[in-house]
Amino acid sequence: MVSRKQEQTIECVQQQQVSIKAVEEIEAKPLPLSSKVALEREDYQALVTAVQKFVVQEKQEGKLKKLLKEAKKTIAELKSTIADLKAQLASVTKELSEYKSVHGQLRTAELEQENGDLRSKLRKYEDVISRNNLWSYFSRHRRNELDREETR
DSSP states (O other): OOOOOHHHHHHHHHHHHHHHHHHHHOOOOETSSOOOOOOOOOHHHHHHHHHHHHHHHHHHHHHHHHHHHHHHHHHHHHHHHHHHHHHHHHHHHHHHHHHHHHHHHHHHHHHHHHHHHHHHHHHHHOOOOOOOTOGGGHHHHHHHHHHHHHHH
């Protein structure tokens, strides 16, 4: 199935071919005793129209070539920029993973410190309970604590 745009392009090419054929069929008649030639008015108009179309197409082609060159340059610059950004992203990703690793180690150290503090407080509480003979109130808890101590 041919799209409307493709049909227009085909028609344009066919018209150009007709114009070229029409120009090729123009017959110049030499004038006697002169280096000049004569054309029929219709042929002359067809020739002028063809030349005008050609000039317009040449200008358009020049503009398009210039735009294409600029587009290629822009694409090359964008590819370079993308490569630079990928390198920066890789560097930042690596740096971030290093920070995460250090952060994880710091968090582990914080947790170990907090665990040590809590164990110290627990020992103090147990000492207070022992000094005041209050273990009877904590008998079930004390058994669990002794079991925990044994597993350490």
